[in-house]
Amino acid sequence: MLLVPTVVLADETSQNPAQLEQSLNSFAKNNKEADFDSATVKGKTITLKVADDYIEAPVKNGGRRSFIHxxxxxxxxxxxxxxxxxxIVxxxxxxxxxxxxxxxxxxxxxxYGHSTETETEKCNFATLEDGDM
Structure with a gap:
């Protein structure tokens, strides 16, 4: 009889959100190129916190898209x-x-803007393409 070792592959549901959160926060703290200040992970959502001045005046929509990219x-x-x-939020x-x-x-x-109605635009931030998602 031949015994073959089995390997259990981890899927995304078995990943440790605390480990991901730690990796993100370590990057934010230790990398001067980091564009976010901190991150939290709840469920399957990463929430990034950025400084207010990263995307406010005088940054317009093109700069905002580039920043998010x-x-x-x-x-x-x-x-x-x-x-x-x-x-990602x-x-x-x-x-x-x-x-x-x-x-x-x-x-x-x-x-960009601060009216009572917030307009949104769709984008693929991986490619910076506009359009329907």
């Missing part, structure tokens, strides 16, 4: 290292939630 790339790299595929103290996307980068962001 860089955030996405940073988090995607860390998620790949941790074997996770979680959605980005917020600051002043605006609140201003972007949300799935793990592939497809989502929306709020347009």
């Amino acid at each position: 860089h955030l996405y790339k940073q988090v995607a790299k860390i998620q790949k290292q941790n074997g996770t595929k979680y959605s 980005i917020k600051d103290n002043w605006t609140g939630t201003f972007a949300k996307m799935n793990y592939k980068g497809k989502g929306w962001y709020t347009l």
Whole structure:
């Protein structure tokens, strides 16, 4: 009889959200290129906290999209290292939630402005393509 060792492959549901959160916060604290201040992980959602001045005046919509694209790339790299595929929410103290996307980068962001009605635009932050998601 031949005994073959079995290997149990971890899927994304068995990943430790605390480990992912620790990896994200370590990156934010120790990497001068980090575009976010801190991260929390609840369920399968990563919430990134950024400084208010990253996306406010004089940054307009093109700069906002570019900024979120860089955030996405940073988090995607860390998620790949941790074997996770979680959605991403980005917020600051002043605006609140201003972007949300799935793990592939497809989502929306709020347009620049402070009227009572917040306009949003869809975007694939992995590729910076516009359009329907």
